[in-house]
Amino acid sequence: PDDPDIKVELNRQYKMEVVTFDGRTFESSLEVLLDVPQPTDLNIEFFIPGDSLTVEKWLRLYVTTPTNLENQNPSRLRWDIEEVTKITDSPISTNPSRPIDPKTCYISSLHTTTKVLVIDGSEFENNESQYFQIIESQIKSTYSEGLYLNVFQESLSEEAYEYWANIAAIIAKNGSMFDPPAGKIFTNFKNTVDPVEDEVFGYFYATTQKLKRIYISPDDMGNPRFYCPPPPLVRNYPLECEDCLSVPNSTTTRPIWWVE
Numbered sequence: 001p002d003d004p005d006i007k008v009e010l011n012r013q014y015k016m017e018v019v020t021f022d023g024r025t026f027e028s029s030l031e032v033l034l035d036v037p038q039p040t041d042l043n044i045e046f047f048i049p050g051d052s053l054t055v056e057k058w059l060r061l062y063v064t065t066p067t068n069l070e071n072q073n074p075s076r077l078r079w080d081i082e083e084v085t086k087i088t089d090s091p092i093s094t095n096p097s098r099p100i101d102p103k104t105c106y107i108s109s110l111h112t113t114t115k116v117l118v119i120d121g122s123e124f125e126n127n128e129s130q131y132f133q134i135i136e137s138q139i140k141s142t143y144s145e146g147l148y149l150n151v152f153q154e155s156l157s158e159e160a161y162e163y164w165a166n167i168a169a170i171i172a173k174n175g176s177m178f179d180p181p182a183g184k185i186f187t188n189f190k191n192t193v194d195p196v197e198d199e200v201f202g203y204f205y206a207t208t209q210k211l212k213r214i215y216i217s218p219d220d221m222g223n224p225r226f227y228c229p230p231p232p233l234v235r236n237y238p239l240e241c242e243d244c245l246s247v248p249n250s251t252t253t254r255p256i257w258w259v260e
């Protein structure tokens with residue numbers, strides 16, 4: 001939106017050109033920018049894994065969403081999930097007579113997962129909203145002062161869907177002899193100058209994003225132990241506890257949507 005030379009419109013096609021430091025030029029194929037349905041609801045379920053030796057809670061996140069837009073073909077969907085945590089630091093003063101006041105930060109990070117979930121809306125028989133599990137995660141001490149999960153729903157072209165489905169299939173392999181052999185992940189980038197095949201990883205696609213967020217309170221999570229200060233036996237004092245602003249994507253300004 002800050003570039004006046006690029007007009008972004010739905011159903012138009014876009015591509016990316018990359019020039020490397022050694023002068024090679026790569027260009028992606030054209031990808032259509034598709035609209036995406038708005039998710040209607042998010043729900044949390046807490047559980048304790050059956051094989052767990054502790055009673056620590058885990059959480060599952062479910063999204064409810066239509067799989068198509070009105071009067072349009074079914075959508076192919078994937079999700080990015082952002083965690084926003086609230087952490088109050090506990091800096092250590094070198095002068096005991098002059099303690100350093102703690103401050104509260106709001107830290108954003110992309111939720112990491114060992115699973116990639118993509119959905120092809122054409123697999124569902126009707127236009128009713130569907131219910132999908134998109135997260136299964138252990139509750140961490142960084143959640144001790146509250147957690148927001150921001151869910152960004154994306155719409156994929158047929159080729160982008162195939163790329164993410166291949167990624168998901170490789171990540172899901174369990175190493176069994178019955179697994180199909182892992183193949184090379186395809187890319188839509190090509191070297192436009194030198195016909196020599198380069199090892200290119202990644203895929204360019206265009207998407208809109210629709211946002212839905214949910215707040216999870218410490219009480220709901222069983223009041224996990226505060227992250228700061230850490231337990232006495234922790235050898236290295238966490239950077240977040242010394243100065244929570246030193247962490248990437250942190251701010252002391254509370255987001256306007258952060259409501260406890």
